[in-house]
Amino acid sequence: MRPRRLIAIGFAVGSLLGLGLYARRGRGTERVDLYFADGSLVSLHSDSPEAALLLVHARDALQAAAK
Numbered sequence: 001m002r003p004r005r006l007i008a009i010g011f012a013v014g015s016l017l018g019l020g021l022y023a024r025r026g027r028g029t030e031r032v033d034l035y036f037a038d039g040s041l042v043s044l045h046s047d048s049p050e051a052a053l054l055l056v057h058a059r060d061a062l063q064a065a066a067k
Helices: 003-025 049-066
Strands: 031-035 041-045
Touching (some): 031 049, 041 049
16 A cells, blocks of 8 residues: 555544544533532532432433423
8 A cells, every 4th residue: 555545544543533532531421510690610520419419400301301
């Protein structure tokens, strides 16, 4: 094979790998973002007890909206 063709194939494979890794990056993580009137933000990860309570209600709301 020509070197140009190998470079093009390598670039295509690398791009597909990068897209796959980028897509997997956000999977499986849930969090609750709380925005306040003063412009501040607090993020609660799903393993915190406060977020667990809110995530139950958020899942219910999303499930109801999907129906």
